[in-house]
Amino acid sequence: xxxxxxxxxxxxxxxxxxxxxxxxxxxxxxxxxxxxxxxxxxxxxxxxxxxxxxxxxxxxxxxxxxxxxxxxxxxxxxxxxxxxxxxxxxxxxxxxxxxx
Numbered sequence: 842x843x844x845x846x847x848x849x850x851x852x853x854x855x856x857x858x859x860x861x862x863x864x865x866x867x868x869x870x871x872x873x874x875x876x877x878x879x880x881x882x883x884x885x886x887x888x889x890x891x892x893x894x895x896x897x898x899x900x901x902x903x904x905x906x907x908x909x910x911x912x913x914x915x916x917x918x919x920x921x922x923x924x925x926x927x928x929x930x931x932x933x934x935x936x937x938x939x940x941x
Contacts, residue, residue, distance in 0.1 A: 860920030860927045864913040875902070878909045881928040894929065895938035908935045 867874035879902050912931030919927060
C-alpha cells in the first residue's frame with residue numbers, strides 16, 4: 842500500500858474534487874457520486890491493471906461505491922486529499938493484489 846500512500850501525498854493539492862466535496866455529494870443523493878467513484882477506479886485499472894487494486898471477478902459497481910463511501914465516512918481527517926486518491930486508497934485497501 843506504499844504506492845497508494847504516495848499517491849495520496851502527491852495529490853494533497855490540486856485536483857477538481859476533494860474528499861469532503863465527494864462525501865457531501867454522495868450523502869446528499871447526488872448521482873454524480875457513483876459515476877465519479879466508478880470512473881476513478883475504471884480509469885486507474887485501465888492505466889495500471891492488477892498493480893495495487895485487484896477487483897474480484899464477481900464485484901459489482903454497488904460494492905465498489907459502498908467501499909469508497911465507507912472509507913470517506915470512517916476517515917474524515919483524510920477528506921482534505923483529492924477524492925480520486927481516496928477512492929483508490931479505499932479500493933486498494935479493500936481489494937489488494939496478491940503479493941508476488
